Amino acid sequence: MKVSVTVNGTAYERDVEPRTLLAYFLREDLGLTGTHVGCDTSSCGCCVVLLNGDTAVKSCSMFAVQADGREITTIEGMKTGGKLHPMQQAFSDQHGLQCGYCTPGMMATAIAFLKQNPAPSEAEIRDALSGNMCRCTGYNNIVKAVQQAAAELSAAPAEPVAAS
Amino acid sequence: MFPAAFDYIAARSRDEALAALAQHGGDARVLAGGQSLIPAMRLRLAKPAVLVDINRIEDLAYITETDGELRIGACGRDHALEHSEALRSGRYPLLSDVCAVVADPVVRQLGTVVGSLCHNDPAGDWPVAALAARASLVVRGKSGDRTLPIDEFLVDSYTTAVADGEMAIEVRFPTPQARTAGAYVKIERKVGDFATAAAAARVTLAEDGTIAAAGIAIGAAGPNAFRVVEAEKALIGQKPSSAAIAAAANAARGAADPIADTRGTVAYKKEMAGVLVERALRKAFARLGQGEVR
Numbered sequence: 001m002k003v004s005v006t007v008n009g010t011a012y013e014r015d016v017e018p019r020t021l022l023a024y025f026l027r028e029d030l031g032l033t034g035t036h037v038g039c040d041t042s043s044c045g046c047c048v049v050l051l052n053g054d055t056a057v058k059s060c061s062m063f064a065v066q067a068d069g070r071e072i073t074t075i076e077g078m079k080t081g082g083k084l085h086p087m088q089q090a091f092s093d094q095h096g097l098q099c100g101y102c103t104p105g106m107m108a109t110a111i112a113f114l115k116q117n118p119a120p121s122e123a124e125i126r127d128a129l130s131g132n133m134c135r136c137t138g139y140n141n142i143v144k145a146v147q148q149a150a151a152e153l154s155a156a157p158a159e160p161v162a163a164s
Numbered sequence: 165m166f167p168a169a170f171d172y173i174a175a176r177s178r179d180e181a182l183a184a185l186a187q188h189g190g191d192a193r194v195l196a197g198g199q200s201l202i203p204a205m206r207l208r209l210a211k212p213a214v215l216v217d218i219n220r221i222e223d224l225a226y227i228t229e230t231d232g233e234l235r236i237g238a239c240g241r242d243h244a245l246e247h248s249e250a251l252r253s254g255r256y257p258l259l260s261d262v263c264a265v266v267a268d269p270v271v272r273q274l275g276t277v278v279g280s281l282c283h284n285d286p287a288g289d290w291p292v293a294a295l296a297a298r299a300s301l302v303v304r305g306k307s308g309d310r311t312l313p314i315d316e317f318l319v320d321s322y323t324t325a326v327a328d329g330e331m332a333i334e335v336r337f338p339t340p341q342a343r344t345a346g347a348y349v350k351i352e353r354k355v356g357d358f359a360t361a362a363a364a365a366r367v368t369l370a371e372d373g374t375i376a377a378a379g380i381a382i383g384a385a386g387p388n389a390f391r392v393v394e395a396e397k398a399l400i401g402q403k404p405s406s407a408a409i410a411a412a413a414n415a416a417r418g419a420a421d422p423i424a425d426t427r428g429t430v431a432y433k434k435e436m437a438g439v440l441v442e443r444a445l446r447k448a449f450a451r452l453g454q455g456e457v458r
Contacts, residue, residue: 001172018172018215021202040165041203043356048270056270061202065172066195066217109270130355131268 005067007032008077016064022057023047025064026074034075034104035059038133045132048105049074056112058131075104078111086152087111087145096145098136106132110146118154122147167205174217178304181218181331186306188214189328195219196238196279199271200288224333233336234259238279242272257451258346258366259337262293265348268356278335281314284388286321287358291389293348295381296364299337305330321387343369347447349440350383353427359384360427363416363440365448367399375399380412380445382437384427385420392416395441404449404457412445413438 004013007030014029026032026049038046042061050073051057078085087107090096097103106129113120113128120128125146126139134142175181185192193212195201196219204210218224218238225239227248234250246263250256266272266280266289280290281301294314301317303310303326317325317332326332340346350362362383370376380395394415402408417438424430449457
Protein backbone atom coordinates (compact mmCIF):
# COMPACT_ATOMS: atom_id res chain seq x y z
CA MET A 1 0.00 0.00 0.00
CA LYS A 2 1.34 3.44 -0.98
CA VAL A 3 2.36 5.84 1.75
CA SER A 4 3.31 9.47 1.17
CA VAL A 5 4.89 11.04 4.18
CA THR A 6 7.13 14.02 4.81
CA VAL A 7 9.93 13.19 7.21
CA ASN A 8 12.25 15.96 8.40
CA GLY A 9 11.10 18.12 5.52
CA THR A 10 11.72 15.53 2.80
CA ALA A 11 8.77 13.96 0.99
CA TYR A 12 8.92 10.17 0.66
CA GLU A 13 6.66 7.77 -1.15
CA ARG A 14 6.99 4.09 -0.34
CA ASP A 15 5.03 0.90 -0.80
CA VAL A 16 4.53 -0.76 2.60
CA GLU A 17 2.55 -3.55 4.17
CA PRO A 18 -0.26 -2.11 6.34
CA ARG A 19 1.23 -3.89 9.36
CA THR A 20 4.50 -1.97 9.08
CA LEU A 21 4.89 0.04 12.25
CA LEU A 22 6.00 3.64 11.88
CA ALA A 23 9.17 3.03 13.91
CA TYR A 24 10.30 0.27 11.55
CA PHE A 25 9.28 2.26 8.49
CA LEU A 26 11.54 5.10 9.66
CA ARG A 27 14.43 2.82 10.55
CA GLU A 28 14.33 0.21 7.80
CA ASP A 29 12.58 1.80 4.83
CA LEU A 30 14.01 5.29 5.27
CA GLY A 31 17.26 4.39 7.05
CA LEU A 32 16.59 6.87 9.86
CA THR A 33 17.95 4.78 12.70
CA GLY A 34 17.98 7.62 15.22
CA THR A 35 14.49 6.52 16.23
CA HIS A 36 15.06 3.66 18.64
CA VAL A 37 12.86 0.74 19.59
CA GLY A 38 12.99 -0.35 23.21
CA CYS A 39 10.05 -2.23 24.67
CA ASP A 40 8.07 -2.63 21.43
CA THR A 41 4.79 -2.25 23.34
CA SER A 42 4.36 1.51 23.93
CA SER A 43 5.75 1.44 27.46
CA CYS A 44 9.26 2.90 27.25
CA GLY A 45 9.13 5.97 25.01
CA CYS A 46 12.38 5.31 23.09
CA CYS A 47 10.51 5.49 19.79
CA VAL A 48 8.73 8.83 20.28
CA VAL A 49 8.69 11.10 17.21
CA LEU A 50 6.84 14.30 16.41
CA LEU A 51 3.67 14.12 14.36
CA ASN A 52 2.88 17.34 12.46
CA GLY A 53 5.56 19.14 14.46
CA ASP A 54 3.74 19.35 17.76
CA THR A 55 2.37 15.99 18.85
CA ALA A 56 4.58 13.38 20.51
CA VAL A 57 3.62 9.86 19.45
CA LYS A 58 5.09 6.44 20.15
CA SER A 59 6.05 5.27 16.67
CA CYS A 60 6.02 1.60 17.74
CA SER A 61 2.28 1.91 18.33
CA MET A 62 1.24 3.56 15.09
CA PHE A 63 1.22 2.09 11.61
CA ALA A 64 3.14 3.77 8.81
CA VAL A 65 -0.07 3.90 6.76
CA GLN A 66 -1.60 6.08 9.47
CA ALA A 67 1.10 8.68 8.78
CA ASP A 68 0.05 8.98 5.14
CA GLY A 69 -0.13 12.66 4.23
CA ARG A 70 1.39 13.74 7.54
CA GLU A 71 4.68 15.24 8.64
CA ILE A 72 7.05 13.37 10.93
CA THR A 73 10.07 14.83 12.69
CA THR A 74 12.74 12.47 14.01
CA ILE A 75 15.93 13.22 15.91
CA GLU A 76 17.72 13.55 12.55
CA GLY A 77 15.51 16.52 11.69
CA MET A 78 15.90 18.53 14.85
CA LYS A 79 19.00 20.56 14.13
CA THR A 80 18.75 23.46 11.72
CA GLY A 81 21.58 24.87 9.61
CA GLY A 82 24.19 22.74 11.32
CA LYS A 83 23.14 24.10 14.71
CA LEU A 84 21.79 21.78 17.36
CA HIS A 85 18.20 22.30 18.44
CA PRO A 86 18.16 24.06 21.84
CA MET A 87 16.89 20.79 23.34
CA GLN A 88 19.84 18.85 21.91
CA GLN A 89 22.27 21.52 23.10
CA ALA A 90 20.69 21.45 26.55
CA PHE A 91 20.99 17.65 26.82
CA SER A 92 24.65 18.02 25.88
CA ASP A 93 25.30 20.89 28.29
CA GLN A 94 23.50 19.25 31.21
CA HIS A 95 24.79 15.69 30.63
CA GLY A 96 21.21 14.59 30.07
CA LEU A 97 22.33 11.34 28.45
CA GLN A 98 24.74 8.53 29.05
CA CYS A 99 24.13 5.58 26.73
CA GLY A 100 21.82 7.71 24.58
CA TYR A 101 19.29 5.03 23.83
CA CYS A 102 16.31 6.88 25.31
CA THR A 103 17.52 10.31 24.19
CA PRO A 104 15.75 10.76 20.81
CA GLY A 105 12.42 9.85 22.42
CA MET A 106 13.09 12.02 25.46
CA MET A 107 13.84 15.01 23.26
CA ALA A 108 10.81 14.53 21.02
CA THR A 109 8.55 14.23 24.07
CA ALA A 110 10.14 17.28 25.69
CA ILE A 111 9.93 19.44 22.55
CA ALA A 112 6.22 18.68 22.07
CA PHE A 113 5.61 19.28 25.77
CA LEU A 114 7.27 22.71 25.73
CA LYS A 115 5.06 23.73 22.82
CA GLN A 116 2.06 23.04 25.02
CA ASN A 117 3.60 24.35 28.23
CA PRO A 118 6.47 26.77 27.51
CA ALA A 119 7.25 27.57 31.16
CA PRO A 120 6.71 24.35 33.12
CA SER A 121 7.54 23.65 36.75
CA GLU A 122 9.96 20.85 37.59
CA ALA A 123 7.04 18.66 38.66
CA GLU A 124 5.30 19.25 35.34
CA ILE A 125 8.46 18.29 33.44
CA ARG A 126 8.80 15.09 35.43
CA ASP A 127 5.15 14.26 34.78
CA ALA A 128 5.47 15.00 31.05
CA LEU A 129 8.45 12.63 30.79
CA SER A 130 6.87 9.89 32.88
CA GLY A 131 6.21 7.73 29.81
CA ASN A 132 9.89 7.81 28.80
CA MET A 133 12.22 5.39 30.55
CA CYS A 134 15.91 6.13 31.13
CA ARG A 135 18.06 3.48 32.76
CA CYS A 136 21.24 5.55 33.05
CA THR A 137 20.82 9.08 34.25
CA GLY A 138 18.40 8.93 37.14
CA TYR A 139 16.47 11.63 35.25
CA ASN A 140 17.81 14.65 37.18
CA ASN A 141 20.05 15.87 34.38
CA ILE A 142 17.30 15.27 31.83
CA VAL A 143 14.99 17.51 33.86
CA LYS A 144 17.75 20.16 34.05
CA ALA A 145 18.20 19.92 30.30
CA VAL A 146 14.49 20.49 29.68
CA GLN A 147 14.58 23.45 32.06
CA GLN A 148 17.52 24.94 30.14
CA ALA A 149 15.77 24.37 26.80
CA ALA A 150 12.55 25.91 28.14
CA ALA A 151 14.42 29.03 29.20
CA GLU A 152 16.18 29.32 25.85
CA LEU A 153 13.15 28.61 23.72
CA SER A 154 11.00 31.14 25.56
CA ALA A 155 13.81 33.74 25.42
CA ALA A 156 14.13 33.35 21.64
CA PRO A 157 10.89 34.43 19.99
CA ALA A 158 9.85 32.26 17.08
CA GLU A 159 9.07 35.29 14.93
CA PRO A 160 11.11 38.48 14.55
CA VAL A 161 10.03 41.20 16.93
CA ALA A 162 9.14 44.45 15.23
CA ALA A 163 11.45 47.36 16.02
CA SER A 164 9.81 49.78 18.43
CA MET B 165 7.11 -8.44 17.19
CA PHE B 166 4.96 -7.70 14.19
CA PRO B 167 1.20 -7.91 13.96
CA ALA B 168 -0.34 -10.55 11.73
CA ALA B 169 -1.08 -9.21 8.26
CA PHE B 170 -4.36 -7.35 7.80
CA ASP B 171 -6.17 -5.24 5.24
CA TYR B 172 -6.28 -1.57 6.06
CA ILE B 173 -9.24 0.68 5.30
CA ALA B 174 -8.97 4.41 6.03
CA ALA B 175 -12.61 5.45 6.38
CA ARG B 176 -13.41 9.07 5.49
CA SER B 177 -16.87 9.18 7.02
CA ARG B 178 -19.04 7.36 9.53
CA ASP B 179 -20.95 5.76 6.66
CA GLU B 180 -17.75 4.48 5.04
CA ALA B 181 -16.62 3.03 8.35
CA LEU B 182 -19.98 1.35 8.96
CA ALA B 183 -20.08 -0.04 5.43
CA ALA B 184 -16.62 -1.56 5.90
CA LEU B 185 -17.60 -2.99 9.27
CA ALA B 186 -20.83 -4.41 7.84
CA GLN B 187 -18.92 -6.01 4.97
CA HIS B 188 -16.23 -7.63 7.11
CA GLY B 189 -18.26 -8.44 10.24
CA GLY B 190 -16.34 -10.15 13.00
CA ASP B 191 -13.07 -10.09 11.02
CA ALA B 192 -12.86 -6.31 11.32
CA ARG B 193 -11.77 -4.08 14.18
CA VAL B 194 -12.02 -0.33 14.50
CA LEU B 195 -8.68 1.47 14.83
CA ALA B 196 -9.00 4.68 16.87
CA GLY B 197 -6.04 5.71 19.05
CA GLY B 198 -4.56 2.24 18.73
CA GLN B 199 -2.70 2.51 22.02
CA SER B 200 -4.17 -0.74 23.33
CA LEU B 201 -5.10 -2.45 20.07
CA ILE B 202 -1.72 -2.12 18.34
CA PRO B 203 0.30 -3.53 21.27
CA ALA B 204 -2.28 -6.35 21.50
CA MET B 205 -1.84 -7.03 17.78
CA ARG B 206 1.93 -7.06 18.16
CA LEU B 207 1.61 -9.65 20.90
CA ARG B 208 -0.80 -11.54 18.60
CA LEU B 209 -3.47 -11.31 21.27
CA ALA B 210 -5.58 -9.64 18.59
CA LYS B 211 -5.47 -10.73 14.96
CA PRO B 212 -8.09 -8.78 13.04
CA ALA B 213 -8.14 -9.52 9.31
CA VAL B 214 -9.30 -5.98 8.58
CA LEU B 215 -8.59 -2.71 10.37
CA VAL B 216 -11.02 0.15 9.81
CA ASP B 217 -9.13 3.34 10.67
CA ILE B 218 -11.54 6.05 11.86
CA ASN B 219 -8.87 8.67 12.60
CA ARG B 220 -9.45 10.47 9.31
CA ILE B 221 -13.13 11.02 10.03
CA GLU B 222 -12.92 14.66 11.02
CA ASP B 223 -16.14 15.10 12.91
CA LEU B 224 -15.56 12.25 15.34
CA ALA B 225 -13.06 14.01 17.63
CA TYR B 226 -15.60 16.32 19.23
CA ILE B 227 -15.90 17.02 22.95
CA THR B 228 -19.07 19.02 23.59
CA GLU B 229 -21.56 19.72 26.34
CA THR B 230 -25.11 19.16 25.12
CA ASP B 231 -28.40 18.61 26.97
CA GLY B 232 -26.81 18.09 30.37
CA GLU B 233 -24.16 15.69 29.08
CA LEU B 234 -20.53 15.79 28.09
CA ARG B 235 -20.39 14.01 24.75
CA ILE B 236 -17.12 12.64 23.46
CA GLY B 237 -16.84 11.32 19.92
CA ALA B 238 -15.05 8.08 19.06
CA CYS B 239 -11.86 9.98 18.21
CA GLY B 240 -11.92 12.26 21.26
CA ARG B 241 -8.48 11.77 22.77
CA ASP B 242 -7.48 11.69 26.43
CA HIS B 243 -5.15 14.65 25.97
CA ALA B 244 -7.81 16.73 24.22
CA LEU B 245 -10.33 15.88 26.93
CA GLU B 246 -7.92 16.82 29.71
CA HIS B 247 -7.42 20.23 28.08
CA SER B 248 -11.03 20.71 27.01
CA GLU B 249 -13.00 23.71 28.21
CA ALA B 250 -15.41 21.45 30.08
CA LEU B 251 -12.72 19.76 32.17
CA ARG B 252 -10.64 22.89 32.68
CA SER B 253 -13.71 24.47 34.24
CA GLY B 254 -13.34 21.98 37.09
CA ARG B 255 -16.89 20.69 36.75
CA TYR B 256 -15.82 17.11 35.94
CA PRO B 257 -13.31 16.28 38.69
CA LEU B 258 -13.81 12.53 38.29
CA LEU B 259 -12.92 12.71 34.60
CA SER B 260 -10.03 15.09 35.26
CA ASP B 261 -8.59 12.58 37.75
CA VAL B 262 -8.73 9.88 35.08
CA CYS B 263 -7.17 12.05 32.36
CA ALA B 264 -4.13 12.63 34.56
CA VAL B 265 -3.39 8.94 35.08
CA VAL B 266 -4.36 7.01 31.93
CA ALA B 267 -1.23 5.19 30.73
CA ASP B 268 1.37 7.97 30.27
CA PRO B 269 1.34 11.46 28.76
CA VAL B 270 2.54 10.38 25.31
CA VAL B 271 0.03 7.53 25.07
CA ARG B 272 -2.70 10.03 26.01
CA GLN B 273 -1.90 12.09 22.92
CA LEU B 274 -3.48 9.39 20.74
CA GLY B 275 -5.48 7.22 23.14
CA THR B 276 -9.25 7.74 23.05
CA VAL B 277 -11.93 7.48 25.73
CA VAL B 278 -14.38 5.51 23.59
CA GLY B 279 -11.56 3.22 22.43
CA SER B 280 -10.63 2.43 26.02
CA LEU B 281 -14.25 1.60 26.81
CA CYS B 282 -14.46 -0.63 23.73
CA HIS B 283 -11.21 -2.37 24.68
CA ASN B 284 -12.72 -3.03 28.14
CA ASP B 285 -9.49 -4.08 29.77
CA PRO B 286 -10.15 -5.45 33.28
CA ALA B 287 -7.57 -2.96 34.58
CA GLY B 288 -8.51 -0.06 32.30
CA ASP B 289 -9.27 3.35 33.80
CA TRP B 290 -12.19 4.58 31.73
CA PRO B 291 -14.56 1.66 32.41
CA VAL B 292 -14.29 2.27 36.17
CA ALA B 293 -14.94 5.99 35.84
CA ALA B 294 -17.76 5.52 33.34
CA LEU B 295 -19.55 3.11 35.70
CA ALA B 296 -19.34 5.47 38.67
CA ALA B 297 -20.41 8.42 36.51
CA ARG B 298 -23.32 6.47 34.93
CA ALA B 299 -22.12 7.11 31.42
CA SER B 300 -23.86 5.79 28.33
CA LEU B 301 -22.64 4.91 24.85
CA VAL B 302 -24.12 5.50 21.45
CA VAL B 303 -23.63 2.48 19.23
CA ARG B 304 -24.38 2.81 15.54
CA GLY B 305 -25.27 -0.03 13.20
CA LYS B 306 -27.13 -0.73 10.00
CA SER B 307 -30.49 -0.14 11.65
CA GLY B 308 -29.52 3.13 13.31
CA ASP B 309 -28.30 4.22 16.73
CA ARG B 310 -28.89 2.62 20.09
CA THR B 311 -27.90 4.13 23.41
CA LEU B 312 -26.65 1.75 26.06
CA PRO B 313 -26.00 2.42 29.75
CA ILE B 314 -22.38 1.62 30.55
CA ASP B 315 -23.44 -1.33 32.74
CA GLU B 316 -24.94 -3.01 29.68
CA PHE B 317 -22.16 -1.91 27.36
CA LEU B 318 -19.38 -3.64 29.34
CA VAL B 319 -20.00 -7.37 28.98
CA ASP B 320 -16.84 -9.25 29.96
CA SER B 321 -13.05 -8.96 29.71
CA TYR B 322 -12.23 -7.26 26.41
CA THR B 323 -15.85 -7.72 25.36
CA THR B 324 -18.62 -5.18 24.91
CA ALA B 325 -22.17 -5.15 23.61
CA VAL B 326 -21.00 -3.77 20.26
CA ALA B 327 -22.08 -6.39 17.72
CA ASP B 328 -20.35 -7.30 14.45
CA GLY B 329 -20.94 -4.53 11.95
CA GLU B 330 -21.58 -1.95 14.67
CA MET B 331 -19.40 0.84 15.99
CA ALA B 332 -19.42 2.84 19.23
CA ILE B 333 -19.52 6.44 18.09
CA GLU B 334 -19.91 8.43 21.30
CA VAL B 335 -19.75 8.29 25.09
CA ARG B 336 -21.96 10.52 27.20
CA PHE B 337 -21.12 11.54 30.75
CA PRO B 338 -23.91 13.26 32.70
CA THR B 339 -22.87 16.79 33.65
CA PRO B 340 -22.55 16.76 37.45
CA GLN B 341 -25.47 18.58 39.05
CA ALA B 342 -25.33 20.81 42.12
CA ARG B 343 -23.65 19.31 45.21
CA THR B 344 -22.11 16.52 43.11
CA ALA B 345 -18.47 15.52 43.03
CA GLY B 346 -16.39 12.51 42.17
CA ALA B 347 -12.87 11.16 42.25
CA TYR B 348 -10.76 8.44 40.69
CA VAL B 349 -7.76 6.82 42.36
CA LYS B 350 -5.56 3.88 41.46
CA ILE B 351 -2.42 2.10 42.52
CA GLU B 352 0.15 1.28 39.86
CA ARG B 353 3.69 -0.04 40.20
CA LYS B 354 4.96 2.57 37.80
CA VAL B 355 3.52 5.08 35.36
CA GLY B 356 1.92 3.27 32.46
CA ASP B 357 1.59 -0.11 34.15
CA PHE B 358 -1.78 -1.79 34.47
CA ALA B 359 -3.53 -0.80 37.69
CA THR B 360 -2.97 -3.01 40.72
CA ALA B 361 -6.31 -1.72 41.99
CA ALA B 362 -8.55 1.21 41.05
CA ALA B 363 -11.72 2.88 42.32
CA ALA B 364 -14.06 5.66 41.27
CA ALA B 365 -16.63 7.42 43.41
CA ARG B 366 -19.37 9.92 42.63
CA VAL B 367 -21.69 11.38 45.27
CA THR B 368 -24.55 13.86 45.24
CA LEU B 369 -25.67 15.50 48.47
CA ALA B 370 -29.29 16.48 49.13
CA GLU B 371 -30.03 19.92 50.52
CA ASP B 372 -30.15 18.47 54.01
CA GLY B 373 -26.59 17.17 53.58
CA THR B 374 -27.45 13.49 53.26
CA ILE B 375 -26.18 11.47 50.33
CA ALA B 376 -28.89 11.46 47.67
CA ALA B 377 -27.05 9.52 44.97
CA ALA B 378 -23.82 7.54 44.75
CA GLY B 379 -21.80 5.73 42.13
CA ILE B 380 -19.02 3.40 43.25
CA ALA B 381 -17.00 1.22 40.86
CA ILE B 382 -13.76 -0.72 41.08
CA GLY B 383 -11.27 -1.99 38.51
CA ALA B 384 -8.60 -4.70 38.34
CA ALA B 385 -10.94 -6.60 40.63
CA GLY B 386 -12.68 -9.06 38.32
CA PRO B 387 -13.24 -9.95 34.67
CA ASN B 388 -14.11 -6.31 34.02
CA ALA B 389 -14.73 -3.18 36.02
CA PHE B 390 -18.01 -3.23 37.90
CA ARG B 391 -20.25 -1.19 40.15
CA VAL B 392 -20.32 -2.08 43.81
CA VAL B 393 -24.05 -1.73 44.29
CA GLU B 394 -23.84 -2.65 48.00
CA ALA B 395 -21.42 0.23 48.54
CA GLU B 396 -23.80 2.64 46.81
CA LYS B 397 -26.68 1.41 48.99
CA ALA B 398 -24.55 1.81 52.11
CA LEU B 399 -24.07 5.50 51.31
CA ILE B 400 -27.49 6.64 50.14
CA GLY B 401 -29.54 8.36 52.84
CA GLN B 402 -26.51 8.70 55.15
CA LYS B 403 -24.66 11.87 56.09
CA PRO B 404 -21.01 11.77 55.00
CA SER B 405 -19.29 9.98 57.88
CA SER B 406 -16.38 7.67 58.52
CA ALA B 407 -18.89 4.93 59.31
CA ALA B 408 -20.66 5.34 55.96
CA ILE B 409 -17.32 5.42 54.12
CA ALA B 410 -16.15 2.31 55.97
CA ALA B 411 -19.35 0.47 55.08
CA ALA B 412 -18.87 1.31 51.40
CA ALA B 413 -15.20 0.32 51.52
CA ASN B 414 -16.04 -2.99 53.18
CA ALA B 415 -18.62 -3.72 50.49
CA ALA B 416 -15.88 -3.19 47.88
CA ARG B 417 -13.46 -5.47 49.78
CA GLY B 418 -16.11 -8.17 49.73
CA ALA B 419 -17.11 -7.68 46.11
CA ALA B 420 -13.59 -7.56 44.68
CA ASP B 421 -12.65 -10.79 42.94
CA PRO B 422 -9.13 -10.11 41.66
CA ILE B 423 -6.54 -12.51 40.34
CA ALA B 424 -3.11 -12.88 41.91
CA ASP B 425 -0.23 -11.74 39.72
CA THR B 426 3.10 -9.95 40.00
CA ARG B 427 1.22 -6.88 41.22
CA GLY B 428 -0.12 -8.54 44.33
CA THR B 429 -1.97 -11.36 46.01
CA VAL B 430 -5.73 -11.75 46.02
CA ALA B 431 -5.88 -10.69 49.67
CA TYR B 432 -3.79 -7.58 49.01
CA LYS B 433 -5.85 -6.52 46.01
CA LYS B 434 -9.14 -7.04 47.86
CA GLU B 435 -7.80 -4.89 50.70
CA MET B 436 -6.70 -2.22 48.22
CA ALA B 437 -10.14 -2.16 46.59
CA GLY B 438 -11.53 -1.13 49.98
CA VAL B 439 -8.73 1.33 50.67
CA LEU B 440 -9.19 3.00 47.30
CA VAL B 441 -12.97 3.29 47.63
CA GLU B 442 -12.37 5.05 50.94
CA ARG B 443 -9.77 7.38 49.39
CA ALA B 444 -12.00 8.17 46.42
CA LEU B 445 -14.95 8.94 48.68
CA ARG B 446 -12.88 11.15 50.98
CA LYS B 447 -11.53 13.01 47.96
CA ALA B 448 -15.04 13.48 46.55
CA PHE B 449 -16.43 14.72 49.88
CA ALA B 450 -13.50 17.11 50.24
CA ARG B 451 -14.37 18.51 46.83
CA LEU B 452 -17.89 19.13 48.10
CA GLY B 453 -16.43 21.27 50.86
CA GLN B 454 -17.13 18.69 53.53
CA GLY B 455 -13.67 19.08 55.05
CA GLU B 456 -12.31 16.04 56.83
CA VAL B 457 -15.17 13.57 57.16
CA ARG B 458 -15.27 12.05 60.66
